[in-house]
Amino acid sequence: MAEPLTPTQLAHWRTFIESSWALHTRLEDELRAATGLSMNDYHVLVALADAPGRRIRMGELATRLWLSPSRITYQVTSMIKRGLVRKENCSDDGRGQEAVLTDLGVRTLREAAPAHLATVRESFIDHLDDEELAVIGRVFAKVRGK
Amino acid sequence: MAEPLTPTQLAHWRTFIESSWALHTRLEDELRAATGLSMNDYHVLVALADAPGRRIRMGELATRLWLSPSRITYQVTSMIKRGLVRKENCSDDGRGQEAVLTDLGVRTLREAAPAHLATVRESFIDHLDDEELAVIGRVFAKVRGK
Numbered sequence A, B: 001m002a003e004p005l006t007p008t009q010l011a012h013w014r015t016f017i018e019s020s021w022a023l024h025t026r027l028e029d030e031l032r033a034a035t036g037l038s039m040n041d042y043h044v045l046v047a048l049a050d051a052p053g054r055r056i057r058m059g060e061l062a063t064r065l066w067l068s069p070s071r072i073t074y075q076v077t078s079m080i081k082r083g084l085v086r087k088e089n090c091s092d093d094g095r096g097q098e099a100v101l102t103d104l105g106v107r108t109l110r111e112a113a114p115a116h117l118a119t120v121r122e123s124f125i126d127h128l129d130d131e132e133l134a135v136i137g138r139v140f141a142k143v144r145g146k
Helices: A007-035 A039-050 A058-064 A069-081 A103-123 A130-145 B007-035 B039-050 B058-064 B069-081 B103-123 B130-145
Strands: A055-057 A085-089 A097-101 B055-057 B085-089 B097-101
Touching (some): A007 A103, A007 B103, A039 A103, A058 A069, B039 B058, B069 B085
């Protein structure tokens, strides 16, 4: 077992985990109330909207969103049922499947984004100066990278 | 509507939200697999273990954990069923109710903490230097404070 956290590490960790958990809960609750979308729905829509051809291989989508294979399958199946996404065979080699954003998915994201990002600004961005935000970006890129 | 996020703000925000979401998912999955506890279970156990008399008023517990009244009721009811917590009338004025940590709750937390905190160290703390961790602590105290 690794050595235990110092009291300072533990205090900062608790502040972070409780506060970020609350932030996620608030974002999810407000997004669901306004649009019916979960945060995972929203992240899938954003990832696909940014991708060339609005399509991403299932495995790559799972990696991008750090979802397990079973979670990404469940997630995409749910979005297919709602018409936001469809599955197609991979365009390049015909092996494997891609998730493709539908026109309804594009419209849904376009309608959901302004209010969601206003909540993001009000509940997070507006509390940070530029330097703090840069540290957050750097730290969480490292955390994600492993 | 507030002005939209700048590209830099949006990029840092996406890195943060996707990475921290993945971190929460990993912590929740590993905690559940090892102990059967959810992260909310764990946070309730920690909050009660730190409190005088190992008891906190329901309303204060909801505020501490940023859970809505319906969420905290559901959460505590579930923990009562598992014997981790019990409810008692408030000791000072007899009005309202307190959540009280049981002996089983104490033991459960004691058994769960080392492996959970090892995951915390490995997936988060070890990636940060002292200054970055201090910024994280400061930023998320501000975010929580609102």
